[in-house]
Amino acid sequence: MADTPLSRIAVIGGGAWGTALASVAARAGRKITLWAREEEVVAAVNKGHENTPFLPGIALDPAIRATSDFAELAGAEAILHVAPAQHLRAVTAGLAPHLKSGTPLVLCAKGIETASGKLMSEVAGEEAPEARLAVLSGPSFAADVARGLPTAVTLACADEALGAQLVEAIGVPTFRPYLSTDVIGAQIGGAVKNVLAIACGIVEGKAFGDSARAALTARGFMEMSRFGEALGAKPATLKGLSGLGDLILTCGSRQSRNMSLGFALGEGKTLEDILGARSSVSEGVYTAEAVMRLAAAKGIGMPICEAVHNILSGKSGVDDAIAALLARPFTNED
Ligand SMILES: NC(=O)C1=CN([C@@H]2O[C@H](COP(=O)(O)OP(=O)(O)OC[C@H]3O[C@@H](n4cnc5c(N)ncnc54)[C@H](O)[C@@H]3O)[C@@H](O)[C@H]2O)C=CC1
Numbered sequence: 001m002a003d004t005p006l007s008r009i010a011v012i013g014g015g016a017w018g019t020a021l022a023s024v025a026a027r028a029g030r031k032i033t034l035w036a037r038e039e040e041v042v043a044a045v046n047k048g049h050e051n052t053p054f055l056p057g058i059a060l061d062p063a064i065r066a067t068s069d070f071a072e073l074a075g076a077e078a079i080l081h082v083a084p085a086q087h088l089r090a091v092t093a094g095l096a097p098h099l100k101s102g103t104p105l106v107l108c109a110k111g112i113e114t115a116s117g118k119l120m121s122e123v124a125g126e127e128a129p130e131a132r133l134a135v136l137s138g139p140s141f142a143a144d145v146a147r148g149l150p151t152a153v154t155l156a157c158a159d160e161a162l163g164a165q166l167v168e169a170i171g172v173p174t175f176r177p178y179l180s181t182d183v184i185g186a187q188i189g190g191a192v193k194n195v196l197a198i199a200c201g202i203v204e205g206k207a208f209g210d211s212a213r214a215a216l217t218a219r220g221f222m223e224m225s226r227f228g229e230a231l232g233a234k235p236a237t238l239k240g241l242s243g244l245g246d247l248i249l250t251c252g253s254r255q256s257r258n259m260s261l262g263f264a265l266g267e268g269k270t271l272e273d274i275l276g277a278r279s280s281v282s283e284g285v286y287t288a289e290a291v292m293r294l295a296a297a298k299g300i301g302m303p304i305c306e307a308v309h310n311i312l313s314g315k316s317g318v319d320d321a322i323a324a325l326l327a328r329p330f331t332n333e334d
């Protein structure tokens with residue numbers, strides 16, 4: 001592996017994904033500081049070298065140091081930002097005073113801010129205008145990555161040279177970042193697939209079968225593509241790891257929190273009960289509303305995402321939403 005000037009990396013967010021990325025970057029030879037909001041996570045990582053609250057059962061490199069103090073990140077040469085989408089603004093505002101101008105900030109959350117309808121790059125650009133932004137997204141369950149199973153992701157940065165440095169800094173043979181300059185496109189797939197995964201979970205919970213799930217995934221990809229292109233994404237990015245790749249993974253596995261949430265809805269559980277029983281984040285629940293508002297503003301038809309939004313917002317029951325989708329007039333495929 002080539003030498004990289006980015007030897008000290010901070011990871012913001014001690015959830016499952018931040019911990020997995022800290023683990024992979026440590027494996028790539030970087031010195032890692034992991035910022036976590038919860039003192040119990042900081043203690044568990046520093047003392048037991050395991051994130052018992054969010055990524056139990058996976059041993060972490062003892063060299064990973066956790067902190068809940070932003071001031072301790074001052075020496076970081078790059079930051080992987082892994083706070084959930086709806087908290088990205090507040091966490092970035094807390095971090096910004098401690099950031100050196102020009103520090104690379106790699107956005108790893110998958111979602112759209114509900115209140116503003118803004119992408120993570122827009123939110124981070126407002127709260128940390130001096131940072132150099134990049135996006136990391138793709139089909140990658142935290143547990144798979146932390147265990148060192150082979151995975152590949154998209155790393156998008158408008159500054160191609162910086163993107164290449166980031167790839168060198170965190171890539172290892174079993175965690176393969178593919179470089180892109182399409183920062184907008186790389187954010188669309190991760191956000192929209194979480195909404196579509198809820199739909200696929202509902203289909204599974206209803207025991208509608210594999211054919212129905214495949215149809216929903218393919219028609220969902222059409223919605224993702226229309227939405228992404230209207231927001232400026234390149235079609236090739238949407239067909240890549242961060243788009244179609246992540247859609248296939250998340251719609252096909254109950255290891256996905258979004259898919260499993262949909263599954264429970266399909267089985268008849270209430271959203272309140274499902275969310276009340278988990279501490280992990282299911283981003284599609286919050287992004288569905290933002291997607292539908294943006295789609296309406298741009299005049300884009302997204303019937304599957306709309307059905308999910310209607311169910312999540314209580315506007316329709318699961319069975320009514322399914323009946324409405326199936327009653328849509330036959331139409332051209334594109
Ligand atoms: N877990 C995974 O396999 C993957 C997750 N992601 C994305 O990474 C992001 C983070 O997800 P996970 O690490 O899985 O989270 P998680 O579900 O494991 O943990 C929840 C996280 O939310 C944080 N949190 C809760 N309330 C908060 C608040 N008020 N302010 C700030 N932070 C708060 C917690 O500190 C914790 O880091 C999400 O956008 C997710 O879509 C992306 C790829 C894979």
Ligand SMILES: O=C(CO)COP(=O)(O)O
Nearest residue numbers: 138139140141256257258
């Ligand atoms: O984004 C993910 C895998 O690429 C994780 O999906 P969930 O958040 O639905 O678990």
